[in-house]
């Protein structure tokens with residue numbers, strides 16, 4: 211059976227769990243570790259596909275929950291799937307919607323069969339089951355599709371997490387059984403288990419038995435303390451196959467990327483860069499900058515003097531502050547473009563540091579410059 215997703219492990223760091231890899235998909239080759247910009251409603255907010263292409267984005271995310279509610283997967287299927295609808299010829303990954311049901315929808319009810327909920331848009335009633343979610347993701351046509359899972363809240367009792375984990379594994383098996391296009395779309399399993407390490411191990415081993423082309427680590431970045439997230443991650447990744455990609459869902463900020471790579475993660479996604487851009491906050495090598503701050507009113511330097519992006523080569527902090535203050539749409543286009551470029555460029559530098567056997571050195575160097583005080 212032809213596999214649509216193939217992962218090659220190119221190099222393992224000798225001083226950490228960091229890995230350099232290559233993910234081959236039907237829509238291009240993705241170098242890992244990789245940051246995947248989030249395009250919830252079939253667009254990375256404010257950015258055109260040609261801009262994503264020019265800054266080197268190889269894969270973007272979209273979402274079953276949002277697209278099912280609006281415009282509906284049938285329309286997108288008729289448009290040629292997400293690739294045709296968005297006219298994006300790079301790779302696409304769709305999340306399965308479970309997480310969004312719990313973070314967005316109203317009146318959710320979860321049973322062993324699936325989840326019923328009311329749309330956050332118009333209150334209409336819907337239900338997701340592993341089978342119905344696979345049908346939606348098959349229609350959207352992403353290259354990588356996520357199994358339908360439940361992401362338990364944090365904190366949650368061990369009893370709740372245990373029940374939820376077994377449901378998620380059962381749902382993963384049902385997703386695999388009902389996946390209509392296994393030769394074109396790689397289905398990833400999602401490891402749950404909350405903060406309970408023995409449950410994380412059980413989840414990993416039971417998903418491995420189902421033999422997926424890749425494995426996501428879910429249930430993290432849901433309000434738990436960062437040290438706990440890192441410890442759960444460090445415990446979980448070694449149980450996963452070394453020759454398959456590991457995807458840490460919903461993570462993260464620049465420091466989270468370093469900590470995740472160090473603990474064996476290959477793929478990341480986060481709304482942070484595009485979300486903070488929309489309130490005028492930009493990521494730079496010297497930390498975050500809140501562009502509305504008066505200190506930038508007559509600062510004619512680029513957002514980040516170290517950045518080679520078109521925004522940093524064309525505009526000043528003073529001009530971008532003016533646009534944000536004046537609520538000019540160009541303002542958030544420029545901050546979004548720069549923030550996504552920053553994350554992609556950071557991952558490129560991380561990949562190069564692993565190749566040069568100096569990942570931990572580069573991490574130290576980045577942390578010293580980035581600092582953690584807002585500027």
Ligand SMILES: Nc1nc2c(CCNCC3CCCC3)c3[nH]c(NCCc4ccccc4)nc3cc2c(=O)[nH]1
Nearest residue numbers: 250271272273305306309361428429430431459460482
């Ligand atoms: N299926 C599934 N998805 C998860 C997600 C969504 C990942 N992004 C999906 C994209 C597809 C489209 C929408 C997003 C998560 N996101 C987070 N944290 C985000 C925390 C955060 C929130 C806001 C700003 C910054 C960080 N934890 C997550 C856990 C899971 C999980 O277990 N299962």
